[in-house]
Amino acid sequence: xxxxxLALTAGAFGIGTTEFIIxxxxxxxxxxxxxxxxxxxxxxxxxxxxxxxxAPILTLATRRMPRKAVLLSLMAIFTLGNAACxxxxxxxxxxxxxxxxxxxxxxxxxVGSVVATSLVTEDKRASAIATMFIGxxxxxxxxxxxxxxxxxxxxxRAAFWAxxxxxxxAFAVLVVLVPGNVGGDEKxxxxxxxxAVVGRPQVLLGLAMTVFGFAGLFxxxxxxxxxxxxxxxxxxxxxSPILLVFGVGLxxxxxxxxxxxxxxxxxxxxxxxxxxxxxxxxxAAVLPIKGLAxxxxxxxxxxxxxxxxxxxxxxxxxxxxxxxxxxxxxxIAAFNLGNALxxxxxxxxxxxxxxxxxxxxxxxxxxxxxxxxxLCSMHLDRPVPSAAPCPAE
Numbered sequence: 001x002x003x004x005x006l007a008l009t010a011g012a013f014g015i016g017t018t019e020f021i022i023x024x025x026x027x028x029x030x031x032x033x034x035x036x037x038x039x040x041x042x043x044x045x046x047x048x049x050x051x052x053x054x055a056p057i058l059t060l061a062t063r064r065m066p067r068k069a070v071l072l073s074l075m076a077i078f079t080l081g082n083a084a085c086x087x088x089x090x091x092x093x094x095x096x097x098x099x100x101x102x103x104x105x106x107x108x109x110x111v112g113s114v115v116a117t118s119l120v121t122e123d124k125r126a127s128a129i130a131t132m133f134i135g136x137x138x139x140x141x142x143x144x145x146x147x148x149x150x151x152x153x154x155x156x157r158a159a160f161w162a163x164x165x166x167x168x169x170a171f172a173v174l175v176v177l178v179p180g181n182v183g184g185d186e187k188x189x190x191x192x193x194x195x196a197v198v199g200r201p202q203v204l205l206g207l208a209m210t211v212f213g214f215a216g217l218f219x220x221x222x223x224x225x226x227x228x229x230x231x232x233x234x235x236x237x238x239x240s241p242i243l244l245v246f247g248v249g250l251x252x253x254x255x256x257x258x259x260x261x262x263x264x265x266x267x268x269x270x271x272x273x274x275x276x277x278x279x280x281x282x283x284a285a286v287l288p289i290k291g292l293a294x295x296x297x298x299x300x301x302x303x304x305x306x307x308x309x310x311x312x313x314x315x316x317x318x319x320x321x322x323x324x325x326x327x328x329x330x331x332i333a334a335f336n337l338g339n340a341l342x343x344x345x346x347x348x349x350x351x352x353x354x355x356x357x358x359x360x361x362x363x364x365x366x367x368x369x370x371x372x373x374x375l376c377s378m379h380l381d382r383p384v385p386s387a388a389p390c391p392a393e
Contacts, residue, residue, distance in 0.1 A: 002120070006177065008174075009132055009135040014139075015135075017166060018082050018101055019139075019339075021159055024147055025151045026040045026225050027236070034091075038347040044340075045343045047101070048338075051102045051332065052340065054333075058103060062107065074111075075174060076171065077100070078101055079167030079171065081097055084100060086160035087157075102336075114328050115178075117316065125262070126259075126313045127258040136305075138251065145240040197326070198326060200319070202381075205376065206318050210334040211334045212373060213273050214307065214338035215338035215367070216365075216367030217338075217363065223347075227359065231356050232289075233290065249298040249299065251301075256302070257272055257306035257307060265310060265314060265317070269378070270371070273367060279299045279303045280361070282299070284361045311331065314377075316331075341366070346362065
């Protein structure tokens with residue numbers, strides 16, 4: 001892969017770390033801020049909703065800027081936002097800092113996806129997207145477990161200071177490796193044309209399948225720390241190694257999803273979403289058994305991130321060249337709306353008495369909704385048979 005794609009991977013690592021790090025720190029943050037675990041979980045929903053709102057606004061606001069300048073500006077917002085999280089004196093300001101940080105997320109991944117696909121041949125586009133998203137998987141593989149351990153040893157604020165330092169390093173890598181003229185040969189598209197593209201039925205279906213298909217993961221992953229400690233019986237110290245296992249699964253699934261999508265996008269969409277729903281059902285059955293629970297967490301990582309490249313490429317293809325930047329950013333927003341939906345649905349299930357044990361089944365039902373939407377989208381792609389010619393008189 002070109003060096004510029006690897007630079008995008010570095011940026012994705014930083015942003016992925018700050019998105020997910022709070023999941024390994026929920027109990028510490030809840031105790032320090034004197035709020036419930038479900039209220040602390042809203043820090044994930046708040047971040048995700050910030051991405052959902054910020055992605056289209058910042059994408060449209062920066063559409064005439066050079067791609068490299070956009071990426072660097074977003075990384076600066078990310079770095080300052082994490083410093084604000086580390087300094088936040090109360091829950092309200094921590095939420096505000098999380099939302100500030102989130103504003104960079106959607107546009108970075110949206111613009112980054114477009115840049116990544118423009119740097120490779122057509123048959124490698126999904127793999128280029130997957131390579132950029134390796135940063136997100138490595139963030140979960142190393143950044144999130146390390147953050148959970150770091151927060152346990154030195155406090156959750158120290159974990160956010162560490163992420164701030166990652167942002168500084170990622171900014172420097174982008175400065176060095178991303179060409180200044182990247183994206184300079186793109187044809188300018190009017191705002192009206194871009195907005196019209198977003199209204200296409202297949203683009204809207206693509207965004208909806210991303211929301212529901214990916215939301216299932218976050219019904220479970222948002223509350224993974226209390227699930228593992230209170231249901232499966234692991235100690236808090238064991239959560240970080242288990243998240244490491246989950247991250248290995250993410251890495252495998254991310255690469256596999258990109259390769260599957262390059263070979264056949266429709267089959268990859270249906271297969272990965274179906275696999276994710278099935279793994280969630282299996283997880284519900286084995287949660288009380290430590291060994292099988294860890295194995296299922298590993299498979300959950302594979303199945304979840306195998307969906308990412310197919311879902312992103314589907315929206316890019318449906319949008320076409322004239323609207324792909326906005327559509328790409330909106331799909332990242334859709335991933336995060338799914339994150340927020342999943343975190344909210346999980347909290348709702350807990351607060352209404354279903355308990356932590358029900359979360360995998362709630363997750364499977366939501367993911368199955370995304371699978372139904374994908375099947376509808378594939379059906380609309382089928383060519384309409386032409387009418388048979390009338391016989392000659």
